[in-house]
Amino acid sequence: MKILSVLTSSTSVPAALDGAELAAAALPGACVEALEVVVDPAHMMASSEEISIQQLRELREGNAEQRARATREAFDSWNAQRGTKAAPVAWRAVTGAETDSVIKEAGADIALIVMAHDANMDATDALHAAIFSTRRPVLLIPTGWRPGARPLFSHIAVGLTDDDTMRRAIIAAEPWLRAAARISAISIQDRGDDGADPASMWPLPAITPDFVTVPSSHETIAARLVQEADRLNADLLVVGAYGHLEFIEWLFGGVTRDLLKVADLPLLLAH
Structure with missing residues (x-):
């Protein structure tokens, strides 16, 4: 079993890899693989518009070779600070x-x-693919986030709604919920809302959370x-992603986009 950490900029490498290691702590025997996708317009089968956009990136982000070199250097630097007893993290680069x-x-x-939540084209494309096309849960880490002394995600908050997308997200998060202390x-x-009882929305009978109504x-x-x-000092927030079509949320707004x-x-x- 693997955790795939997709690296989308050199500056966010520590956040993406720290998050992957913390997630791996809840999965016995899991290993982490770092993936860099080198998006090089010289080796792309894409529309002329897409290639032109990629070429324009080079003015502010450097060319594909420079970006790839910076990301690998950031990975090596992160790896060197972990100590000899840390579990190895595999490196993989594809074009x-x-x-x-x-x-x-x-x-x-x-x-x-x-993934780290980078504000660049690669990160946007990677997040879209991960959420909508892989059928895998996605752990999205703020770019400058570091875990400090946390050994794992010990306090997990869940955004609870009476919604199938949310229930699927909770089920997808079960390994991390089982490992959490709270x-x-x-x-x-x-x-004055007399909506559904929060306990009735919870899909995992073997795990009992603290129900918090706000x-x-x-x-x-x-x-x-x-x-x-944040008030509860949670380490992680579990949410369903895009309960409505992504286009509808983009047009009219939605919880995922706001989050x-x-x-x-x-x-x-999890979608």
Whole structure:
């Protein structure tokens, strides 16, 4: 069983790899593989528009060779600081389109895809492919995040809604929920709302979380979830990703899109 850490910039390498190691702590026998996709317009089968966009990147990010070299140097630097007793992390580099490469590399032995939340084209393409096309849960790490002394994700918050996408996300997160010392299932409810009992929304009878009900406010559901997770000092927030079609969320807004904007802690996403 593997955890695939997709590296999408040299600056976010430590966050992506730290997150993958923490996730691996909950999966006995799991190993981490670092994947760099070298997106080189000179070796792409793509439309002329896509190739032109990739060529324009070079003005601010450097060419494909320079980006690949910087990412490998960041990986080597991170690896050198881990000590001789740390479990080895494999390195793999492939050349191709980000989307196709992530889908191809997310084979049957991949339990989780880990990425940092970079604001670049490669990261956007990789996240889209990981969420919509791999059928794997995705651990998204804030770019500057570091785990500190955490040995694993010990306190996990869950954004609880009466929704099949959310239930699938909780089931996908089961290995990490089982390893956690504390689980807080957060539901956002309007004042006076007589909606579903939070316990009835929870799909894992063998795991009992602390149910936390938070009143809604003028802020978005995403902002309220993140604020409550931070208040509870959670290490990780589990959420369903894109319960509606991605295009609909992009056009009209949605919880997932808002979460990607405001989250300051790792997110475990499943579509």
